[in-house]
Amino acid sequence: MKTTCEIMVQKVLPAIRAEIARTIISEHGRTQQEAAEVLGLSRAAVSQYLSEKRGAEVYLSEDAQREIRKFASQLLEGLDLKEQIIGMCNICKYIQISGWLNKNEPDAGYCVLCGDQVKQ
Numbered sequence: 001m002k003t004t005c006e007i008m009v010q011k012v013l014p015a016i017r018a019e020i021a022r023t024i025i026s027e028h029g030r031t032q033q034e035a036a037e038v039l040g041l042s043r044a045a046v047s048q049y050l051s052e053k054r055g056a057e058v059y060l061s062e063d064a065q066r067e068i069r070k071f072a073s074q075l076l077e078g079l080d081l082k083e084q085i086i087g088m089c090n091i092c093k094y095i096q097i098s099g100w101l102n103k104n105e106p107d108a109g110y111c112v113l114c115g116d117q118v119k120q
Contacts, residue, residue, distance in 0.1 A: 004101065004108045008092050011058050012100070016091055018055030019065055021046045023072035030076070038075050064095050 017039060024035040032050070036043045048054045060068070071087045079087065095101070101108050 002105075002108065004096065007101065007105050007108055008096070011104075012092065012095055014049070014055030015058035015060055016055075016068055016088070016095075017041070018049035018052070019060060019068040020072045020075070021049045023069045024076065025050070027069065028073070028076055058100075060095065061098055061100070064091075064098055064100075067091055067094050 020039060021032075021035045024030045024038060025032065030038075032046045033043050036046045039046065045054070068091055071091055074087060075084065
């Protein structure tokens, strides 16, 4: 059995990063390089997110996308490392609680970082 964190990192994190990159570029008029710097990634990685070579296999609900767009705006305003980590963890929890995990990975275990178990 995989833990919740393993599933989220392998499947959902790329989709979150892709949505953040798209938001930074399309809604805030920034470049791929600027998006890469905000996300701590290479410009090539951002390009792969935008071209759907990464992060395209997971469908995120409109509500989840809205939360991710809010977080992207906060990232551009400037967050310290702790705030960035908390923000990403909150999005991860939001997606878990929204039902994505239970629908797609019903045997998922506990989240080892936050100690929460997604309720069925």
